Amino acid sequence: MPNDRRSLHIVHTEASCGWGGQEIRILEESRGLIARGHRVTILAPAESTIFQRASEWGVTSIALPLVKKRLGPLLALRGWLKAHAHDVDLINTHSSTDSWLAALAVRMASPRLPIVRTRHISAPVHASAANRWLYATAAAHVVTTGEQLRRELIDNLGVRPDASTSIPTGMDTTRYLPGNKVMARAQLGLDVDAYWIGIVATLRSWKGHTYLLEALTQLPDPRMRLLIVGQGPQREALGQKVRELGLEARVHFAGEQKNVVPWLQALDVFALPSYANEGVSQAVMQAMLVGLPIVTTPVGSMRDIIENRHTGLIIAPKNAGQLADAIESLHADPGAAQLLGERARTFALEHCSLTRMLDRMEAIFLGAARPR
Template identity: 55%
Template structure:
């Protein structure tokens, strides 16, 4: 197949990483893959670095030049299926397809749990212009069925796959020596784009009350909330205990240096890759039952679940794990066992191949 992915977003996070991971997997299986995105998007440079064929098009905004550019490209290049990932590129592809005599089937992947508008135009986009919808979790699939009334036969949940041979537990002391972290402190960490709904502020609040000393909080990532978080850390007098190394191309060394991983999101999640990576590294995870997180984290088994936006409950969960090394070990071990059984790359690629083939068969009919 010639599979084309489109991504209008210039941001960087799990969604963009999944696109590239899936593209690499399909290339290894012998398919032809092309990514279409704005030239200024980070995913453009990342695709080039990973040797994924990528074409720059002006599709970062919902404007006529993007529609026309997509139409020209799709008219000139034979495509079997086109997989869109954000609202903007989905609309642009759908409109460009209306201008083609034989457009490729459109598959729309939904990565987050934000509500889909309930209006006639959006319904046309999802139920007429789109051949099939993919969600990254079953709860996201049910949301579209129950809240929007979309056809369940045309929606498939395909969780993101991880490289289970790469994300493994490491030698904690060696990693800390490499990263300049004291070997004798309790290290709590988060890896996420610094967006408000990732819940960093609640984590900082909870950490400020932690009785365990010495302890450190590591905040990996970058984004629009960086300065807000810096101010909060200063106001709480935590500047010597909270570190913000910024965005990291490789989070594995940091995960292997941690004792506890936290992601207190309160909106918009699918199945966060950071949690999956932490579980593969045998870390006990504290998180919230937002989006499809509850499909991989079971309370007191593969992690601890707390209410969203509840710094008090988050603090209690951290206190519990900080005080009990055996509990951390038990939950971390069970998390890794679950992750190894469910997070492989091949199941994701198998399911996406089936979705794409089905979309193509629908076109032939």
């Protein structure tokens, strides 16, 4: 760490028990800041995936019952802060439940630790007096994963522009690289002669997998296949949909993959037709770095990284017809598809790197941390 920067102890709270881009960002960011000389501790429920997997990333995790907005979890967090507050520089909260628990626990503890609130998704926040207090008063700084999310908090909740920053999740540019499609397909056991459309996402309804399946029925060429990478609560429903549409021979479920790079390298097109809750998709940024043409929607802050017809194609949410037309246009014009992928990679290298995210988050934490 440079001599002019102090070493911080950053404590993350996370109530979510699921697994997705939000949890991965917390761990990736934590690992990066640990490498820069900071200490990081994650407080999360014992049953949560982030608590169970933190050690894989070299991050300390401590079990606290933060699942519900109840007195017991509040007192547990207050007790931990009371015992450790003098050794902590700030708290970074992430989900609604842990943000409320932390905000209240901090008011009950001494010294009062500063809170940085990270807002990862684009689900609307009700403009109530309570939420205005949570975001605009209790938090020293608010970080969003996209500019549109930031503007909504400023406009609806009174968050100060100078106390809020949009910082998209950063990707490891040395890991996500273009590759040889034929070799990747052979390695993964995929048909090397097919035209592979792919999505990498947790299998949640709002990621839009159903619309991809419906779009595939409008692409009659049997060589056009769909690769679905990920696991989640919609797995059974999606399997049933595949059977209903008669797409068994054209859809491949790859399940959750710790290393998605070869799966991305095997694709011709990456599609993410989300219709809710996105910030800036990590999977889209990964696909951009691999040099793939992207088809997605303007949900959340996706326009921060995808300029229509320049770094990707943007279609309306919940529109299988537009999705099929966009994919077919890329299939019919390989040169245009390649140019989109090249522009996407160039943009992602400059704007979506892990180093850029760590630099900006570190600056936020250093500015918000309590004086020593």
